[in-house]
Amino acid sequence: MKKLHQIVVVGGGAGGLELATALGRRLGRKGLARIVLVDASLTHIWKPLLHEVAAGTINSFEDELNYFAHGARHHFEFQLGRMDGLDRERKTLHLAPLTGEDGELLAEGRDLAYDTLVIAVGSTSNDFGTPGAHEHCIFLDSRAQADRFQKKLLQMYLQAHALPASSGAAPELNIAIVGAGATGVELAAELHHAAHEFAAYGLDEITPQHVNITLIEAAPRILTALPERAAEQAYRQLMKIGVTVLAGQRVTAVSAQGLRTASGLDIPASLRVWAAGIKAQDFLKDIGGLETNRINQLVVTPSLQTTRDDSVFAFGDCASCTLPGMERPLAPRAQVAHQQAVFLVKAISARLAHKPLPSFRFNDYGSLISLSSADTVGSLMGNLLGSVNIRGLVARLLYRSLYRMHQMSLHGVFRMLVLLGKDLLSRSSGPRLKLH
Ligand SMILES: Cc1cc2nc3c(=O)[nH]c(=O)nc-3n(C[C@H](O)[C@H](O)[C@H](O)COP(=O)(O)OP(=O)(O)OC[C@H]3O[C@@H](n4cnc5c(N)ncnc54)[C@H](O)[C@@H]3O)c2cc1C
Known part of the structure; x- marks a missing residue:
């Protein structure tokens, strides 16, 4: 019997899960290829919801999707594992040892063979090596981190609620968010909203007026990826709801007490979030001899194939894709990952049929x-x-x-x-x- 072509998609996020699902429906269902999705987690949650998970305004347990169940329904196989290596000669990728919740070893590291490999492992925030950022800030790159933030926030309200009424001045909650891109701005507004909801549910020892949210941005204005008018409207709304916006301020150090900026400002904060910059994960740097850029993204051609290997594709936040006529690579956005997933279904089908591959075209909506x-x-x-x-x-x-x-x-x-x-x-x- 002829061996089925094995397509392995690594990363079941905004782009990877859409791709595995569509490939399963198109090729897996008819037995034209074997589709395998690998993810480091058992469940998927759409990343643009993470600021709402962090604020507690949505419940991540209600919005998550289980990969095994979804794969069984859509004709692809799911493998739980974290990719940490690639052997292009043997056409195998390596998965790190699998550990349980308490750190116990469940399975040794293993190899997984592919005929076509698609890497879609997303990105993380970039703290640019700022002293103290890694130790003292919460990042919002994964559902686990967003859940952790929600728990910390809730604990602060529970602590204040448990204090005797006569214990002095009303407690304050100082929250500092580094980075006023989409994530930082949306999180600031969501936290302001959550503060009112806490009070409405009787956790009103920390009143909304005593929740001080500071948004710090190194660029001269917030939301630099958006047109100036939209950014100005967002800025005015943030000011109106009481968020302090400090633009043109670069954070140079973080401690357990707060942040320090290059201009010498000290911003006290008991909750510190780093939502600035992006980079692809360190394990991708030069992986298997593939071309990567200074922020570890895999450099791809307009067909989304890596520049040094036709059988390895990359897309979404972990890929650097500069289309003809464009000066800069496409931005790391869900909209890009979605359109690339739709494109890759056609491109991979063409590859299986030994036809020339089309080129990706991006429509910015x-x-x-x-x-x-x-x-x-x-x-x-x-x-x-x-x-x-x-x-x-x-x-x-x-x-x-x-x-x-x-x-x-x-x-x-x-x-x-x-x-x-x-x-x-x-x-x-x-x-x-x-x-x-
Ligand atoms: C709070 C927040 C709000 C946002 N809002 C918007 C918005 O409004 N609009 C917009 O366009 N974009 C938004 N974004 C950006 C958007 O979420 C990303 O651009 C998009 O999710 C990228 O999709 P992706 O498939 O490349 O990666 P992701 O969606 O990040 O998925 C990566 C997947 O890979 C898995 N993975 C990671 N490493 C490994 C590994 N080594 N092995 C196996 N699996 C691995 C992860 O578990 C994850 O499932 C937002 C981001 C955040 C954090």
């Missing part, structure tokens, strides 16, 4: 920033209109529809509508904040 209950701002891109600023309810509905579109590409229209209904029901009957 604009960017939206959620300021939680305060507002949603952003810009839409259209061929005829150019860039158009939007905000308010329409922007909010469009922002929410992005997650529903991700769900639609994973589950189809019917199941997406069922999930939407379930979410609406549980949000109208359950608490608006995760309090455990």
Whole structure:
């Protein structure tokens, strides 16, 4: 019997899971190829939701998807493991030893063979080696980190709640967020919203007025990836809800007490979040002799193949893809990962049929920033209109529809509508904040 072509997708995130699902439906179901998805975690949660997980305004246990169950339904196999090496000559990737929750060894490190390999392991924030950042900041790169932040935040409210009423001045909560890109801005607004929800549920010892949120940005303005007008609207809304925005301030050191900037400012903070910069993970640097850039991203051609190996593809945040006519590589955004996943289904099918591969073309539909209950701002891109600023309810509905579109590409229209209904029901009957 002829051996099936084995396609291994590493990373089941915004891009990788959509790709494995579509390949499973198109090739796996008909027995035209064997599709294997590898992820370091057992469940998927869409990364742009992480600031809401951190603030507790969504419950990560309700929005997660199990890879084994999803694979069985969509004709791909799931392997739990963390990739840490690549042998291009033997066409195998290496998975690190598997450990349980208490650190016990479950399985030794192992090799996995591929005929076509797709790497989609995402990115992490970049602390640029800032002293103390790694030890004293929380990062929002994974669901586990977002859950940890939510627990810490809740603990602070529980601690204040347990204090005797006569114990003196009202407690303050100082939160500092480094980086005023989409993640930092959305998190600041979401935390402001969460502060009001805590008070509404009776955890009102730390009043919303005593929650001081400071957003620190090295660039002269916030949201540098967005048009100036949209960024200005977001800035004004943040000021209105009481977030302190310090632009043009570079953080040079972090301690357990707070942050210090290059201009000598000391910002006290009991919760410190690092949401600035991006880089691909260190294990990708020169992996298997492939070309990588200074932030460890794999350099790819317009067909999303790595420059030194046609059988290894990379996409999403971990890839550096500069298209013809563009000066800079595509930005690390869910929109890019989604469009690349759709493209790769066609490109990999062409590869299996020994046909020439197409080139990826990116359509920028604009960017939206959620300021939680305060507002949603952003810009839409259209061929005829150019860039158009939007905000308010329409922007909010469009922002929410992005997650529903991700769900639609994973589950189809019917199941997406069922999930939407379930979410609406549980949000109208359950608490608006995760309090455990
Ligand atoms: C809080 C926040 C808000 C955001 N908001 C927006 C937004 O509004 N709009 C937008 O366009 N973008 C947004 N982004 C960016 C967006 O989330 C990313 O661009 C997108 O998720 C990239 O998709 P990806 O598939 O490349 O990687 P990811 O979605 O990060 O997925 C990577 C996957 O790889 C797995 N993995 C990692 N390392 C390994 C390994 N060694 N072995 C095996 N598996 C591994 C991870 O478990 C994960 O499942 C936001 C990001 C954050 C953090």
